[in-house]
Each structure stands twice: as structure tokens, then as C-alpha cells.
Amino acid sequence: MTTITRLLVANRGEIARRVFRTCRELGIDTVAIHSDADAGMPFVADADMAVHLPGNTPAETYLRGDLVIEAALKAGADAIHPGYGFLSENAAFAQQVRDAGIIWVGPDPSSIERMGSKIESKKLMEAAGVPVLGSLTPDSATEADLPLLVKASAGGGGRGMRIVNSLADLAKEIDIASSEAASAFGDGTVFVEPYIQSGRHIEVQVVGTGDRDGTLVFGERDCSVQRRHQKVIEEAPAPALPSETRKALHEAAKAAADAIDYRGAGTVEFLYDVAKDRFYFLEMNTRLQVEHPVTEAVFGVDLVALQLAVAEERSLEDVVVGEPKGHSIEVRLYAEDPAHGYQPQSGRITRFEMPGVVSEFTTTGYGIRLDSGVGSGDEIGTFYDAMISKVIVWAPTREQALRQLAGALAKAELHGLKTNRDLLVNLLRDPVVVGATMETTWLDGADLSVLGAPVGGADAVPQSAFAAAIALAEASRASRPVQTRIPAGFRNVPSQPQETVFLLGDVEVPVHWYGGRSFTSADLEDVIVRSATAETVVLETGGVRRTFAVHVGGDAVDVESSLGHVALKRKPRFIDPASQVAAGSLLAPMPGSIIAIRAQVGDVVTEGQPILVMEAMKMQHTISAPYAGTVTELAAAEGQQVEAGTVLAVVTPDSDDSEEDAN
Template sequence: MTITRLLVANRGEIARRVFRTCRDLGIETVAVHSDADAGMPFVRDADAAVRLPGNAPAETYLRGDLVIAAARAAGADAIHPGYGFLSENAAFAQQVIDAGLTWVGPAPDSIERMGSKIESKKLMEAAGVPVLGELTADTATVEDLPVLVKASAGGGGRGMRVVRELDRLAGEIATAQAEAASAFGDGTVFVEPYIQSGRHVEVQVLGTADGTIVLGERDCSVQRRHQKVIEEAPAPGLPDATRKSLHEAAKAAAEAIDYRGAGTVEFLYDVAKDRFYFLEMNTRLQVEHPVTEAVFGVDLVALQIAVAEGRSLADLEVGSPTGHAIEVRLYAEDPAAGYQPQSGTITRFEIPGVVSEFITTGQGIRLDSGVGAGDAIGTFYDAMIAKVIVWAPSRDQALRQLAGTLARAEVHGLRTNRDLLVNLLRDPVVVDATMDTTWLDGSDLTVLGAAPGGAAAAPLSGFAAAIALAERARLAAAVQTRIPTGFRNVVSQPQETVFLVGDGEELAVHWYGGRDLTSADLDDVTVIGAGPDEVVLEVAGVRRTFNVHVTGDAGQESVDVESPLGHVSLRRKPRFVDPSTQVAEGSLLAPMPGSVVAVHAQVGDVVAEGQALLVMEAMKMQHTIAAPYSGTVTELAASTGQQVEAGTVLAVVTPDSDNEED
């Protein structure tokens, strides 16, 4: 059969990625979207779009009946599931087929057999693929620690917990079950031994009616909270014999279930013992598929469509691997705060040197993004902003080029992991390929995630921002525009501009105006050039340009400063503060918009420092709100099921008298 109009049962970056291939193949496209996504780029990319009323995944993208109804309404003859949501839902795949539509994915039976990590491990063991032994909450002992609690039906780190103390196992299992049920609709979890020095290596396969093709492997060992941060192909430092065995095991895994389409067999590689173990098979396209596309010169989405249309192995063109490709996931998150997801509107989005989007066309940077400037990162879905991919002839060249590109990237409006990614790509552990899946969790993120300029970045960027704001005010003045910036007839004291940095820390900038702008705080700093958008400073003989981007109303501006020292985000402190915005001491604030899923305290309770009081859920992850110190809960404004905005007062803990300062 030939596909003529395809609906993507997904959103964001992956929907745009599939649409791009469809345009190249001459296939019409249909998007489905929630209310929150109505204005997003993927909806505009499609030839037609159908609304799924609501916002939460459970009422929109996880409603298979609504998706199929949308396909019928738009006249689509095929459905591509993307990844996440319904992509590995065997019942949905069968519903698509029963509706007379072409399912761009493996057979429902293959999805079902690999959908349960518990059952798939038994299947793989029978096929001769190495697996890790399984434990239960009742059989696990102290000698088995640490162990890994893992969701049977999902991935991406959701529903996954490392447990190092036996008395915490039951509680962690319960938390993992809740996360898994929320993210995948299935709260089943299992327990297995945890290999602390392992690497995550996965093999890309493509199954057809004529046989299975192996398209190399990827290393995805750099992870945070069991979610991948950096992915690359081929896996560096892998012995040739081990690489060959991995490919053979992946092929055996796919053939054991007569797999059709693109899939990934994931393994945990024990470096110390040079042994690998089956983890799971993802019966869908992976987030990191672009690195395989770059190395093999293929379009995996086009190959998926070709298999769905019934083409034989002889019709598929797959070249030999060349060069090296690396992908990073650019997230709206704060690494220093436990990778706390961020929400808000992206005010600027510039990635320099991009040579292609969604399709690799050769050496250089590829960008796969679901958002752009003016788009919002909400709380209902994943916080990924973009995938940035590079292909180069060598791994060293790829690392350097990708790090340099990200260092010059400009992503404003919310916090991101940009600086962390730059530092990771330049870190000796990554450069020497000695990373494992736990390395990042044990690293000092205040150092690893810091801007390249260190402590000097904020004061110099603040000075540049103050000068640029003064220049903007001078140029906007209706009269006396020729008077130099900040000029005073009699100088008795410096000008002062106060900014808020980070979580509200004040940065007071003192400077003298006139024809020669100078800093009252910084020694050996000379202003070479000043304008509303660019300030050039010379510090101890070294000249640097500070690009200043301003948004917001006068007197309350948000200022983003970009320079070789890194990105510094500032907010101008208002001269007058609304008393209603002030909160009492001991107030526990919602760190991000989301919903309250559990309340573990009541007014009057005496609590200990670090005791869990509430649990919030945002972007499909759960976050515990704990007591900042020992004391008494004197206010409790939150209730289970309540939707709250960032900064909402959830509870107030009054400290014990012996904790109070004299």
C-alpha cells in the first residue's frame, strides 16, 4: 500500500521531524494538538490539524479513540506515533489497524511482547541474550544493594529509583509506581541489581519481512536522573569483539519477535568485566535517532514508512557508517537545583551555524526543535527545548564543534542546561570516554554547570547591562538627547542600578556617567563602546563585547547579557515593591507550576528538617517539598489535586525557638 496522508499522534519536535520527511516524500500531513499546543510550530507545519480538547496528556495525546477519530476526520490513511505517549501501546496499534489505517510501527504483538520489561527479559533469556537477574521487594536483601526499581511499561527515567537502603525499598517502590502510572498509565515496577559502573549502549535495528538490518550502536551513558543528556554514535572505546557481539544479540532479540520497523535494543555494558546485559527493547523511534542517521547517511523515518508500506529489504538503501555524531538535549531546567524543570516563554532562541533542521545533510550542526522565540514551555509536557546534533569526521572534532556552537547559543526567557552541556562536552571524562551512567549524578553541578566566566561574569555583565539601559533611556528621551549617558553637573556619588540575579539575589551596579563611563565597583575596567544593544569593555587589557537583549516595561526590564564569559540573566529591581507580593518567613513556595499530588502534614504538626510535607507533579516528574528546618506547620494552603502556579505559598513552617537567631 502507498501512504498518501499521515497523522502524527504526537507533538513538538518529533511531530515536526516526521512532517519533514513526509514533505520530502510527498505525503500530506495531519497534526493533533491539545489546547495548550494550539499555537505551537508543529501545528503550523502540518497541512491539517485537529484539536484534542484539554491540556493534560491523559485527556489529549493519550486518548487513542480521539486520535483515530481525528485521522478519520482529516482523511488520513496512516498514523505515526512518534515516541512517548501511545508509541508503545499495543492496544492503540491494534485499534489503528482495526480502523483500516496503516500503522507506522511494529506489529501489536511485538509491542506487547517487548512492552513489559519483566516479560521481555524472560523472552530474551530464552533467545540467548544476556539478562540481569530479577529481585522482588520480599526477596531483596542487604547483600543485593544497591538495587534499581524500574517501571515495566516506560522509560526516560520516570518510575525509576536507585535504592541503597533496604528499609527505603517499599517507599521507593510506591513512589515509582505513582510516577509510572502517571507517565505511562501502568504502575507496574520491578527490581533488579544495580551496576554502578555500567555504560548504556544501545543498538539500532530495522526489521523487514526479509530480515533484520543492524545500523550500529549508540552510547547514551551521560545521564541525569536516568534520563539521557548526551548521545553519540558509534560508541567510543568499545572493543571490536564486544561491538560485534552486541550487534548479534540485538539482531537475535529482534528476530525472536519477528520485529518489523525501526527499534532499539538497549544494553547495560559492564566496563570492568567487558560484559553486557539486555535492558529493554524500545519498539519505536528513539529520541537520539539523529546520530545514527548522521553516521549511516539514512532517514530512519523514511525507512519506517517504507517498511509500513511493505517494501522489501532490497528496496532499502543503507550505507556504511562514517565519521562520528553527537547529540545533546537542551532542556528548560536548573541543573543546580536538582534539574528542576522550568516553564515560561522563550524570548530569544538562536543556535549559530545550523546547516540543517530535522534532516542531516552533511558535516555541521543539525537542529531538531519543537519551539522557537515567542513559544512557551509549559508544565503539561516534557521540558526539552531542542536536540542539537553534530556530525564530523572524528569524535574529537564533533565534541569541539558542538561545544563551541552551544557556547555561542542564545536561549533567553528561562533557565536552561546550556552551560552544563558545554562543560560536559569539554570535560576530560567525556573527552576520554570514561563516563558511566552514574557519573553525572555524583558530580558537583555548581562547578560542572557554571558559566565559563565564573564569578566575574555577573558583575561585568551587570555593568554592561546598566550602561545599555542608560543608553536606551537617553535615546528614547524626547529632549536633550545629546547629553552624555548619566551626565551630572555636580558628581557627589555614582549612579546605581539594581538587578536581581538567579533566585532573587541583588546585584547593585554603581557607575559614573558622562563622556567617560566608568565603574565604581570594578577596577581596571574601561568602556570602549556603549550602545543600547552592545557594550564593549576592556578589562586588564583584554577587550570583550557584551550583547545586551532587553525585554519588558521600563523600570522592570528583563536583561539578558551574552559575552564570552557566558549568559547572565538579570531582572531590574523595581523601586517600589507591592506589599501583597511579600511572603512570611518559613513559607514553602511552589518551585514551578504543577499539581499537588500528596500532602503529608497538617496544621499544628511538629516536623523535622528535611521531612517531606508535600509532593508536586510537573512535566511528568514528582518533586518533594520538604521542611527547611525543624518547626511547626502553622499554615497549609495546598490540597491534593490543586493546580498551583510557581511561587504559590504551599505551607508555612515556623521554626523551633532554639533554631531562631538571637
């Protein structure tokens, strides 16, 4: 038996902090590694010591196994935990760690290698009696096989995955998937398989000890609510699952782990065909999963501690796997804009506060568990995933868990960036999720104008904007060097209302109000202002009082109330002409790099035709022509790093279209 005394986490963000928490409890020293961009992030401060890896992109830093091992040796670490993503399922790296005399907190490199190729793992599972979907080749696929799924052989998280509905698109989608996979995982190998459009994603948590104590099965999770093949909501146990199917899933997962003499924590993923009550092996993740907290919550275990115990060759014979208690649900809170294709957002989180009792990285019963890599004042950059936090809840029943998590998210204060918070709240309250009838493709076809709508409904914006205007007026009055006793907005002859104009995204929100001895709205007839300060405004509408907390930071004005969060910006009175762009300009939606140019100046293009391709936050984003016309300017070049809002190209519309628009 070996003993770990100092452990390096070869990862970043919330998973590094999660592993550090268990290490602190066990008395193990911790070492963080970090890129230039991550130098000031919370996970670095959480560690006992940190080693800098020069550079920013994953390829320069967290994917450099040689630098990670060098950092471990420099810091005197005797063990390396890979977290998830990056090098966590890289068999060569695992072997290099062992060759360096460092304990590898993960499965044997041979197990990683055998399961690392989704192509080869299917063959292995079929031999072990685990149901699998057949694989196809680009040449053998026919129209009858459609739709198809192109999938990265290494890695996961929806990267390197494309749905193909036409054979004519297959080659193009393979190229895109391969490029994404190579960028995210360092391996561009992809494969093609039939795509089951109606199914649930069920995965089973295992902890293997090889021949010592066999394989422990810690139940299953449902991860069917997904967008673009990336999980949004995960829960344990899986709801509405027949008991015989549940038992068969557990047995299949155990057979999969036993087939490779698996050691450590791992997850066997299945696609469950609800209509036929049949399931198929998808892949085995030979690492800890992002959604592991829900399993910890219902089984009362620490999966990281079990990983460390297996790495130290300690027996797990005293670990008793009982029945799961209660229900746990996790959501992934992202900096993204669901209404615009889940476009990742970057920038500073100015405020991040969860209501009620919150515990970090551990489930203590009722209350919220927050596994977060960032906090108030931290930056969401463009080099890594845009996830802000995992928010987890445990409750005695699924109904209670759904309600508690939705309520906590609705009351969370999250300012500075557009997020998927409203989408998550609406999903947790949606009849499809509440009734446990969700499938993996459901969200892709859902109406995001409804699901992503502000949780407060139609009244949220006008009332919040009115409260913001009053608070700004009170702040202005309080900051006067003279005449401080004159009420805000006072006029001797109040013939016209005051006007304050905000921006909600790109939409103007004008607010008309009267000041003086009391505030009144010229737009909202049934609203009474009960009290007002620069920070808090109390409004009464139809006999119902609400308190609006107003947070001002520069031009940003964030308003919180029982109607939810409304993020406004003060519209500048004068606009710098230099900031204006020509009609037809294609702007960079986020900071990133240009990886492909698909058109040239002078090209005649059709509406929707790709002009160039950007890469940001480990995903590719195609910038297309907004209408038919001619490319008259092309300012971007392959390999160029661009900021959000940069003019990349200009498409001038066809003259016929211009005349029609003018008429």
C-alpha cells in the same frame, strides 16, 4: 504493497515536526493533533491540517487512543505514526489503529506486547540467548542485593525509576515509581532488579522487516551521560568500545529483534559493565528513539523513511548498511535548573538563536542540526516534558564533534528561561566525557557548582552587568523627549557614582558607574568603555576587547558576549508588600498539581520531612520541611492546581532554633 498518502502523527513537539519533514520529502500529506495548550505551537503550523483534542493533560489528549483514531478518520488519514512516548509502545492502540483500517507505522502489536513488559521481555531474551540481569521481588530482595533499581515495566525516559539503597525504603519507592509510571504511561506496573552502579548505557539501532529482508543493524549509540536516568548526551558510534564487544552487541540486538519477528525501527538497550567487559539486556524500545539523529548522521540514512517503507511493505534489500562515517553527538537542551535538582522551568522563550549554519531535522555535513519543538516566543508549559530542543553535530572525528557542539552551544542565544545550556557546554569539555570514561551514575555524583557554572567564568557577571547598566543608561538617554544631547548619567559634580541594581536569580548585583562624556566603572579598575549604545557595548579589559550584546525585555536584561550568556533582571526600586511571604513559607517551585499531603497543621516535623508532593512535567516533586518545627499553615489541598510561587504551607521553626539563629 500499500501506499501512504496522508499521515497523522499521534504526538507533539519536535518528533511530530521530524516526521512531517520526511513526509514532505516523500509527498505525503500530514495531520497534527494538539491539545488546548499546544494550539499555537510550531508543530501544528508545520502540518497540512490539524485536529484539536480538547483538554491539556496527556491523559485527556495524547493518551486518548479513541480520540486519536477519531481525528485520523476525520482528517482522512490512511496512516498513523506514533512518534515516541505517549501511545508509541501501546499494543492495544496499535491494534485499534489496524482495526480501524488505518496503516500503523510501527511494529506488529504482538511484538510491542512481547517487549512492552520489561518483566516478560527479559524471559524472552534469556531464551534467545541474550544476556540479562535477574529480576527480584520485594519479598525476595535482601541486603546483599542492594542497591536495587525499581523500574516501570512500560515506558522509559527515567520516569517510574528509583534507586533503593535501603530495604526499609523499598516499599515507599515502589509506590512512587508506580505512581509516576501510571501518570506517564497509563500503566503502574513496576519491577525490581539489581542495580549496577558502574556501567555504560549502550543501545543498538535495528530496522526489521520480518521474513522479507531480515534485520538491519545500524550500529550502536552511547547514552551513558544521564541525570536521574534520563539521557543528556548521546553519540554514535560508542567510543572506547572493544571491537569484539561491539560485534557481540550487534549480534545480540539482531537476535533480540529476530526472536519477535520484528518489523520497523527499534532500539535494543544494554547495560555494559566496563570492568568486566560484559553487557546485559535492559529493554527493547519498539519505536523510534529520541537520539535517532546521531545514527542518521553517521550512516547517512533517514530512519523515518525506512519506517514508512516497512509500513508500506516495501523491500529494503537495496539498503546497504556500511561502516559509520565520522562521529555524531546529540545533547538535550532542557528548560531546567541543574543547580536545584534539575527542577523543570516553565514560561516563555523570548529568544532562541543558534550560530552558524543550522539545518532543521536533517544532517547535511558540517554545521548544526536542530530538532526543536519550540522557537523564539514559544511557551514551555507544565503539562509536558521540558525539553526545548535536541542539538546535533556531525564531524569527521569525535574530538572535532565535541569541540564544534560545545562552541555552538556556548554562542547560542537562549533567553527567557533557565536552561541546562552551561551544563552541556561544560560536560562536552569535561575530561571524563572527552576521555570517554563516563558511566551512567557519573553525573549524579558530579559537582554541579563546577559543571553548571557559567561558561565565561568569574568575569562574566561583573562585566556583563556593567555593560547592561551602560546600555540601559544609553536607552534612557535616547528615549528622552528633551535634552537629548546631554550625555547619559551626566552630573555637574560627580562626587558619587550612579548605581544600577540587578538580580541574578535571588542574588543582588549592584553596579556603580560614572557617566558624562564617557563611561567608567567604580567597581572594575581595568575596564575601558570603547563604545556604547542601547544594544551594544564594547569593553576592553587588560588589552582584550569584547562586544556585549544587550537584549532588554521588560525587567529582563540578557547579555551575550564571548564570556557567555548572563540573565539579569532589573531590581524594582519599590517592592509591593503584598508580594512578601512569611519566613518558613514553602513555595511551589513551578506550576503543577498537588497529588499528596503528608502533614497537617499542628504536626511537629523534622528537617527534610515531606510535607506534600507535587506533580509537574510528568515528574513528582516532594516539598519538604526546611528545618525542624511545626506546620502552622497548610494552604494546599490534594488535586489543587497551583502556580509557581504559591505559598503551600508554613513551617515555624522550633523556639530553640529561633533563639540560636537570633544569637
